[in-house]
Amino acid sequence: MSKKIKNLIEKELNAKFSPLDGVAVISPKGIGGTKTNLLRRRLGAKGVKFTVVKNTLAKRAASSTKLKGFEVLLDGPSAVVYGKASIATIARMLIEEGKNDEKLELRGVFFDGEAYPGAKGVEQVSKLPTREEAIASIVAAILGPGRKLAGAVKGPGGKLAGVLKAIEEKAKDAPAAAAAAV
DSSP, X not given: OOHHHHHHHHHHHHHHHXXXXXEEEEEOTTOOHHHHHHHHHHHHHTTEEEEEEOHHHHHHHHTTSTTTTGGGGOOSSEEEEEESSOHHHHHHHHHHHHHHXXXXXXXXXXXXXXXXXXXXHHHHHHTSOOHHHHHHHHHHHHHHHHHHHHXXXXXXXXXXXXXXXXXXXXXXXXXXXXXXXX
């Protein structure tokens, strides 16, 4: 491959890697062309992309992005999996794909400056909450004490209102009972 072509590929990879916060790396070794295309389609339907890379070019392209340091996952034939989905969602997808095809080798996940190598790393990342799940748990934690406070404030007030209503009903019934007694 000529130096000009390598530079073009490096620029293209840099453009792909620049907006990314994290990626997963798999090995396409041993997976046939048909299975690779099916994998691309299934991942693509979920908004995830799959790019086979030359390790040296990927290392150079990632050196000026947030992915600097992910080269520890590049060993032998490598494919980078990335997309708009959260990295935990991508890890979950890859675990599902790994169950469908035993030849799929999960190299690891890289995000937030840390590498999670191997299938264990992918599994560890898949257990992390997605952005939406994290926001939901924070909102639930914030609203929990508010609900308790509202219940504490409403509880005695509700009891007091019930007692006042009972007294009012007795007061209405008392003149009718007095008139009936006469």
